[in-house]
Amino acid sequence: MTQHSATDFITKTLENKPQDWLGLTTHRLDIYEEKFAKVQFLEQYEQLFNENNHSTQALAKLPTAYDYIRLGHPLSCVLEWGISQQYKVPADNVISFQSQTVPILAVLRKNLLDNRKTLIVYKDQLPAHFDAETVRKVYGYNFELQQVSNINEVQSFNGNVIYLFESATIGDFELHESIDFYVSTHSSLGSVLLMDNSVSNYVSDVQHVRRRETVAMTPSNSLIALNAFVANASVDLTAHDFENDKRSVLKSVKDITGTSLQPIVGSSGLSVQYAIMMGLIDHAIEHHPNKPIKFVVPPNCYGGTNDQARRVAACLDNVEVVDLPVDGNNDMVRSVDRVLDDLAQQDAIPYIIAEIPTNPRVEVPVLEDLRDALSRKRNTPNNTTAIDPVFILDQTFCPNYEFLGEGKILSEVRTISYASGSKFPSGGRCTAGYAVGNNKVADLMEKLELHLQLCDNEATAQQYEILAEQLPSMNKRIAAAYENTREFVEFIKETLPAAKINFVSEELASHGFTPSVFSMDLPTKGDTAEEREQYKRDLNLKLIHKMIDEIPAESKFCVSYGQLKGCYWTVPATSTQGTTKEGDKDYIVRASLSPDLDLEKHKQVFKDFVEHL
Template sequence: MSNRELPWTVLRQTLANMPADWLTLTTHRLDIYQESQAKTAFLDAFQALVQTDRLDTESLAQLPTAYDYIRLGHPLSCLLEWALMIPVGGQAAHCISFASTTMPFLAILRQNKLLGKATRLLHTGTLPIQLDPHTLRQVYGYSFELEQLEVGKEPRPFAGTTVWYEEQPQLVPFQERGGCAIQLMQVQGLGTIVWLAAEEVQDYSAEIQHVRRRETIAMTPQQSLCALQQLVGERGPVPSELEQRAQHLPVLEQLVREITQSPSGKPLFASSGLSMQYALMMGLVAHAQEHFPEKQIAFVVPPNCYGGTNDQARRVAALLPQVDIVDFPVDGKHDMVSSLQTILAQLAAVDAVPYVIAEIPTNPRVEVPDLEALAACLLQPQFTPSGTAAVPAVLLLDQTFCPNVPFLSESSPLHAVPTLSYVSGSKFPSGGRCTAAYASANPAAEEYMPLIEQQLLLCDNGATLQQLEILREQLPSMLERIQKAYEQTAAFVAFIREVLPQAHIHFVSEALAQRGFRPSVFSLDLPTRGTRPEEREAFKRALNLRLIERMIREIPEESKYCVSYGQLKGCYWTIPATSTQGTTKEEDKDYIARVAVAPVFNLARHQEVFAAFVEELRAEGVVSS
């Protein structure tokens, strides 16, 4: 195969033999994934198979994990990006596919704003209907030029980055265009692909990938498969999903209203939890800019919460001078309510607009604050130094760990607090089958939803048709699955407490469970030994990994080293500090084992293996009988 020959034969053979998991998995094992080699390890091993003509299903299934989470990329998106670069002699690292039509342009604008470079978007046809130049300039703070170019005419010189945009009914290879450093190809119904064509912008690759990681999603496996089939001539254009998506929304909106018990307006559906969080944050920024244009905006964020939440909040603040991040200690030795009382008083003293992000239960220590005290704290009037009323707080509540709890209902302690609740659908709502998310408001926060929806549409981060279909299938059984998973989890926790009382387990109490807090995750601090704190910490960390590796080795059909939970079957183990807290400050990380249990779970087998592990610890003198 020559350097610029499109690998049709290779792609056809690969697609014919691809493992089923390439289309269905949403999360992968962390023990066979190296983040520094995302995409490259997979493609290097794939190309070795090409050279040896071993493109059978079994060989393809043994390839290294491309990305640890399907939202960031996957085997089919990697194959697509690799194939598109062969005809132009480019590197796969310089091709990045997005499910969104607009986020690739926002990714370029973000990088150029940080670099202080001008941006020009050239196009011959129409631009995506979602692209709203006014909002991009006003709310996001981006500066750029839009220029429609006559067909056949050369672009005028420009002191900055020139981006070429084109829309195609189906995927075709890129063509080199003089004077255009970056090309964007929107493929009808499938998303948009970025080619960093000029050497001067090829170092943008990591930053554009990071936007895909944090604010949106990669082209999905199903979309990537369609694109690859178009590339080799096995499929025609994909029709628009808008009409079919609209048919699912009334049913899904009613399901979410019943689950959340919110009497408020329609819920929103996004392509991922972080896609939804980005729309929530930017919608609140837009509201503050309109109603409090002279005030600073403060996002109050737990420093040890999910790393994506932390990272995204700080990325927003890095772009907007009027946005600050305030650390919000919430668990362990800190009490969420006491911390918040102090922070809200401090923000009132500088007359800032407070937006509070919280996970309930907290992650990974699974703590639930006193909701009545939390509501009283959020509703307590605050005053500026001049004696005027401070702006009341808005609560952004990530309730992914307990989507069954009706925080938005009229009987909730939070009913009078402006509360926006969101849930990652890759967990219990879809049983781990898709990355979608949904968000709802209580009546006190309903005014924010139109602005949030506007940001979701601008970013083209709405849930795909397939995601909506999966949610419609899975949501009706969600509450039942949550209850079954909680029962399995509680039984496993009780067993560990019985056979290893020296372990410290972070899990909800029976009293909290009676109030509806029934998560299927717990965190485990194993016993340790040593004379110095550093020695004890190192021993504990090693013991955590030893337990996880044993569970995976002895129960491979169920136990998995993975960041997820809420799946339909099995047990998932991770160390938050090295997975979900990847971008969290080192001093805020939790080097404990987090365990997630599914409703279908071989409890007896896990108890048997854990008991054998405890016997080893006794034999080694780590714990006493």
């Protein structure tokens, strides 16, 4: 296998790439097996390479690489594979990032947990936003820094050596026996990390950081990088009207949310959430030194939120995750009240993360009661006033609802709201997310901005361009998608009354909660609880596959929400709840409808499903 032939095959791949490789932000679960992920994709890609088969049809049949674009996607995998061929290392040892700083943070995190020393050697200069003092103080990472003029100055070190350099080209590495990790940065495209074979055991840990705290190099930027790589030329950047697009996006976000503070816009919803978490920790260290920090998180919420919170807590002795039961038989307001009472007794700093409506049961608490529970003054055992909470609201399911503006329900409670950009904000066209705050959190928003920049996780120019195009029509799309969902839900109630449907009431909708996602427990049967559960799980998949098989142009087995077209089906326990503890998972059907689909066809197929039960 020669570099020339690999380069030639990549060139043909780029000419024939499927359209989804650039435009799909969420994985297709019908061709996705998480435990095989990139391995499966690259095994079959290499098989096509060996057969010299680069047809669009063959490429389109390749299994999904990783999930969303956070952990990776076909174009980032092809880029990493191409570089691995050039340097004769396993493809897993090459990992691309949209961020210049997160690959460094990923190695530092692993070495913190393994109690191993790290030396960061950099040529010319560190990335602009890498603030060594803040990384040590807030993230808890330990490292030494050394500047060199060339790679030959690098010497052996009792620990790991990261070599950091900026490059005008992609995949241009000079290897050295004393270096474990090479980080090639590019000001617009992010970075590529190449690991020596001696540190291959770091692969899964580094990949997990990319999955939870940042994103892989985006599809559009991976394409730019690949074109430069195969041509062995400097990167040719696509022109974007960055400043105007960003100005437009910030204005749209403020208009939609009714807020006046400057929003932050990150490369994904989890990138934004990470900036929120680390920004709040930074503020707590500065204003409440030595006090315990508690992130209060629903145990059954989105798996990425759950996992990220626990990953942050694992690195810092004074940070802990506390469960907040919110769904089903649990009431969010009572849980908030109880948890805040407990944390006041610990004189702790409470940060509460919650989804409204909840996922997947689509429940909305009594907002006046929630506001009162969050606002109530509490005392510590020393009879001092307890620190008031910050409410971190994931309103991805209802990004049009104004919680925070002047006179709104949470305007007087310290609240930060954020939304995942791969949903309604972009219509599924990019992952960029955003966060806003009410006037009570002006000092906190400054810290969020600082950590978004430190992690180099701001939205890319192309992501801003897409959001600038899509955000102005978002509320209109939400309204149309809700109408489709309401009609489908009412049809299901009439056609299969035994199904338990989780959706907002018409009264809640009249107050502005208009999601276009619902979930349902299908009727089941069996002599034992185990038999009934298994029957229900089998029936879930039977329904989903029927919808997909009979409406393949519109129905997809996918975790998406807020797309421009079609209908998306999933089982939360096997997708969005991911790393959630097994006992907290929901093995139910979740569906999300778009503003544009053949609703009558979906009704017809569902009716046929019911008739054959």
